Amino acid sequence: MIKQPMKYFQKAVILIGVLTFSSISIQCQSAGSAINHPSEKDLNSDKKYQLPDIDLSHWKVTIPEGEGKGGAISVEPPKILDYANNEVLKPYMYNDSTSGALVFYAHPSNATTANTKYSRSELREQMVAGDDDINWTFKKGGNLKATISMEDVSRDKEGKYHKVIILQIHGRVTDEQKKLIGQKDNNAPPILKIYWHNGKIRVKTKELKFLGTKADGLLYEEAWADDDGYTFQNEVGFKKFDIEIDVSDGKMVISLNNNEFKTYDNIHMEKWGVFENYFKAGNYLQTTDEGAYAKVKFSKLKVSH
Structure with a gap:
């Protein structure tokens, strides 16, 4: 039981x-x-820690530190890849992990590059890492895409913001060309300068002074002059904007936010084919005013050839 x-x-x-x-x-x-x-709150929290979409393995940087004119410090690959831990670079090139951007800071300094009075915190393209001697021509072509914003910039005595060059295509003569014209270095004029100018994007290029200049004469800087420049209509202010530079044989096209375009397709671009070129990107502050400064943020930077 x-x-x-x-x-x-x-x-x-x-x-x-x-x-x-x-x-x-x-x-x-x-x-x-x-x-x-994850909750929306958690996702938003994750977004606070971001890194820029930039591969630095084919760029060197120049900063406004060093010993006087022509003595500005440059850092090449592979050392540039560790910029976040480089005590010399830290003040001038650092991550903003909140917005996912690489910040370039510049101020007037005695440490400049050889052919300018202005200071820069700027990247220089190297097609082969660590080598300035291998570059590209318009015939080979090149494309640069970047997402940029001006974080902060000082004003002049009239209350206008100081100008900053944010992108360039710089010319270069080969060693053979340098010997031919008796020049002491490989420097050639920049065929393209893109400025942040009072909240707008302004473009400057070069034109031949005399269209009948012979081939050897094209190599002299004195053969070229600045054009009148072009300012895009849309104001970018301190907001992010997308910019693209596309270069092909005898042609150069610059686009802003993929809805405004400036095309250079003329005899000057054809003649420019005599030079080698390289891209530059960053913060090239166009003033020596005491107390001046600028901070430029790059969220994306991609180059192809």
Whole structure:
């Protein structure tokens, strides 16, 4: 008579265990669901820590540190890849992990590059890492895409913002061309300068002074003059903007936010084919005013040839 109730008691214990296990399983599944599907708050929190979409393996940087004119410090690959831990670079090139941008800071300094009075915190393209001697021509072509914003910039005595060159295509003569014209370095004029100018994007290029100039004469800087320049209509201010430079044989096209375009397709571009070129990107502050400064942010920077 005792065995029968014991049998029912054992069944009850088993039933309670099954129900308890099921309850625990449901709770675990619910918890697992929460882990696999983060809340909107968590997603937004993750977005606060971002890195710029920039590969620096084919860029060197020049900063306004060094010993006097022509002595500005440059850092090439592979050392530039560790810029976040480089104590010399840190003040002038650093991550803004909140917006996912690489910031370039510049101020007037005695440490400049050889052919200018202005300071820069600027990248220089190297098609072969660590080598300035291998560059590209218009015939080979080149494309640069960047997402940029002006974070902060000083004003002059009249209250206008100081100008900053944010992108360039710089010319270069080969060693053979340098010997031919008796020049001491490989420097050639920049065929393109793109400025942030009072919240707008302004473009400057070069034109031949005399269209009949012979081939050798094209190599002299004195053969070229600045054009009148072009200012895009849309104001970018301190907001992000996309810019693209596309170069092909005898042609150069600059686009702003993919809805405004400036095309150079003329004899000057054809003649420019005599030079080699390289892209530059960053912060080339166009003033020596005391106390001046600028901070330029690059979220994306991509080059192809």
